[in-house]
Amino acid sequence: MRADVQRIRNWMKLYLVMGSSNCKLNPLDVVDLAIAGGITLFQLREKGPNALAGEARDGFARQVQSRCQGHGIPFIINDDIEWAAALQADGVHIGQEDAPLHEVRERLSDRIIGVSVHNLEEAERAIDEGADYLGIGPIYATSTKLDAQAVQGTRLIRELRARGITIPIVGIGGITADRADAVLLAGADGVAVVSTITMAEDVRVETSRLRQTVLRNNLTYKSSLDHLP
Incomplete structure (x- = not known):
């Protein structure tokens, strides 16, 4: 059974996207520290140069998944439906050039499906x-995703909320604790980050800083979304 909208909205608050090659430290240590710092959702994006393959990829994924499950954090895969x-x-989580959403929904009828x-x-x-849920970005310039679209700021988030669209939204792209506000x-339910956490000098401290920013803003943005389901 698919999760209800409010649960998904809560999971969006601090959303970590990473792969094994995105990290300054051992990637499993990064996952552990990010969980300790307060992430609420994890997306494995195992792509690009030096990405794992085959049994190594599967083994890494299952180790990350186990850590997430142990803390009640949803574990999402980027693009790869099978x-x-x-x-x-x-x-x-799928992009505009991936499999059509209706086909993904048929294959994963009871799972969370996010779309960029x-x-x-x-x-x-x-x-x-x-x-x-919708992933909107890049909000700010980012070097993490080399094929990213043009920077668009918070314009689309504001437009969707102004039109009364209530689906959970997460912003992504170049977001730091100083930019999350x-x-x-603008109306996002949370922020998705990659290098802000994975390349931090102190992963746990930076994750906690981001989480505190989200929580500090919670009453402010929640007050404008109280009518949402």
Whole structure:
């Protein structure tokens, strides 16, 4: 059974996206420290140069998944629908060039499905086809995703909320603790980060700092979203 909207909204608060090659420290140590610091959702994005493959990839994924499960943190796979199904992951996140959402929903009917969107048309189509949440970005410039779209700031988040669209939203792209306020106040339910946590000098401290920013803003942005389901 799919999670209800409010649970998904809560999971969006501090969303870590990473792969084994994104980290300054041992990646499993990064996961442990990020969990200790307060992440609320994890997406494994095992792609790019030096990414793991085969049994090494599966073994790493299962170790991360076990850590997430031990702390009640949903474990999401980026793009790879079959891998998500094989791992019995809690969900999958897809982009506009991945498998059509309606096909993903048929394959993973009871899992969380997030979709990256960059304009109102893509957002409305994702909602119509059954997305559980939208990932919007890049909010700020980022070097993590080399094929990222143009920076768009918080404009689309504000537009969707102004139109009364209530689906859970997470902002991503170049977000730091100092920049998170603007994303949350625009109407996002949370922030997704990669290098802000994975390349931090002190992963736990930086994660905790981000979490405190989200919590500090909670009453402010929640007051404008109290009518949402």
